[in-house]
Amino acid sequence: MTSRLALALLLALTGCGDDAAERVARAEREIAGMELGAAKVDLTAALADAGDDPAILRMLAAVQLRLGDGDGAAATASRLERSGxxxxxxxxxxxxxxxPRGNSDQALALLGQDASPAAERVRAAALSAKGDTAGAFAALQRGAASGGDPLLLRDYARFLIAAQDLDAASRQVEALSRLPAGKFDAALIAADIAVRRGQFAEAHAVLEQMAAKYPRVPDPWLARANAFDLQGKLDDALAMTSRAAAVAPDDPRVRDLQVQFASMKGEWDKVRSLLARQERDLDPLSANGLSYAEAMLRTGHPEQARAMFQRALTRSPNNPFARIMLAEAQLATGDSLAAFGTVRPLAASQLAGPRELELAVKAADAAGLPDATPLRARLRAAQAGQAQSLAAEGQAALAREDWSAAAQAYAQLAQSGDDPEVLKRLALALSHAGKGEEAIRAADKARALRPEDPDTLYMAGLVRARTGTDLPTAITLLRKASSAEPTNAVFRNTLARYQTQPGA
Structure with a gap:
């Protein structure tokens, strides 16, 4: 809170009674500790005691907006209007x-020509909600250039993370961390970037400090749970989720992690119990939607599971989990031929592991297909570790951003035959390793194998954009990928990130 607002509050509360003054003072402490729900309660109570004081109303509106309570903030604005x-x-x-109320056009009209950083942040949110990712990115750029609004820098960093530009996101986090009101978000986003780079010890250190500083906020515990999950440390992830639940038992993010980890432990009745009330509203491609569909399969409802996974795969044909689970559901309903057709693209890749190959063997055997014999040989090889060790090396190297090691592992895999999945990863590693021409050749080879695949289009565009090679073609490819999968935030944000560059 600025000293000017603090002074205004002090003057406003003179004579308003001890209760209102105490509640506002407590709300200030709660806001500093990111206990926004508690601050909202105290400010509402303070207004009941002191009347519609403009300074308190401004505080309440800010808290409501940070909580995403559009209805509450709109009501507070009406009270503030009557109060001057x-x-x-x-x-x-x-x-x-x-x-958040779904009225983006109204938001843009209200903003008018306001070019303040706060207005650009809201404009970016409204444009993003309308699907204008390029407009949103431009608004974030303008806002960042014209002033240090902490919430704008937070949103800008998150946008860049979704565009897979971690270096640029880190620069925004550095700027955010220099603002007193931005330290909470800066630390959380810095930890997120560290996790994405495989720097788990660094992320946990930051989050542990945050948990000590903000003891009544679940976010650090939730972030640590996700980090431990990525490390494969399920028991630690569960412990962090329990800590978050102790702080905020009704937070939907806590429930989401409980669903995720119950799925990993095979506690399918628990998954159904946790999600039963949401069944009709679940997005089939969301983590909860996929978990619920698997729970239906594992508890003896394969037809319903098949329909759910089919919807998910229709919307995202390159989602490997949805593809595997649809094939399992098809097998469970006796449609082995369809199951084989579903799992075949995964099993054909050199990156296929025992799970994909075993499922393909089962489907081919059940359908009486001759493909079962060579697949069985590949399954034995996979179980013996052939090719899988290279695939694991490549993935681990990508995670820690050791681009040369990743390129070497995937180049070795590529020698065994043309595989678009291998070539995509090889292209990405090469582009980061400064080998632009080789990256483009690998990406184009993957695209030639799957010319209409959104992922291969995206990678061919991305490596060109990253290396500054033929930006018009890069933008065309990124735009095609984004059009093919309009709900893919990575595709949308990457397109917006590069299409404003000179020469695009």
Missing amino acids: GSQAELALIRAEAAV
Whole structure:
């Protein structure tokens, strides 16, 4: 809170009674500790005691907006208007409140020509909700250039992470960390970037410090749970989830992790119990949607599971988990030929592991197909570790950003035959290793094998954009990938990230 606002509050509360003053003071401490739900309760109570004081209303609106409570913030804006709030501040509050309520056009109209960093942040959110990712990116760039708004820098960093530009995101985090009001988000995002780079010890150290500093906030525990999950440390992830649940038992993110880990442990009745009330509203491609579909399969409802996985795969044909699970559901319903057709693209890859190959063998055997014999030989080889060790080496190297090691592992795999999955990863590693021409050749070879595949289009565009080679072609390829999968945030954000560069 600025000293000016603190002074305004002090003057406003003179004579308002001890209860209101105490509640506002406690709310200030809660906001500093990121206990926004508690601050909302205290500010609401303070207003009940002190009346519609403009300074308290401004505090409450800010808290409501940070919580995503658009209805509450809009109501607070109406009270602030009656109490003498300026038209400029009212327009900004109402614009931001309109976004979570699904009224993006109204938000943009309310913002008008306001070019302040806060307005650009809200404009970016509204444009993003409308599907205008390029417009959102441009607004974030303008806002970052014109001033240090902590929430804008937070959103800008998150956008860049989704565009897989971790270096640029780290620069925004550095700027954010220099702002007193940005330290919480800066630390969380820095930990996220560290996890994405495989720097788990560094991430856990940051998050442990955050948990000590913000003891009543679940975010550090949730982030540690996700990090431990990526490390394959399920028991530690469960322990962190329990810590988060102790702080915020009703937080939907806590429930989501409980579902995820119950799925990993095969506790399917628990998964169904946790998600039963949401069944009709579950996105089939979300983690919860996929977990619920698998729970239906594992508890004896293969037809329903098949329909759910079919919807997921239709929306995202390159989702390997949805493809594997649909094949399992098809096998469970007796349609072995369809199951083999579903799993075959995964089993054909040199990156195929025992799970994909074993499923393909089962489907081919059940359908009486001759493909079972060579697949069985490949399954034995996979179980013996052939090719899998190279695939594991390559994946581990990608995670720790050892681009040369990753390129070497995938180049060895590529010698065994043309495989678009291998070539995509090889192209990515080569582009980061400064071998632009080789990266483009690998990506184009993958695209030639699967010319309409959104992933191969994306990689062919990405390596060109990263190396600054033929940007018009790069943008065309990225745009095709994004059009093929319009819900893919990585595709959308990467396109927006590069299409504004000179020469594009």
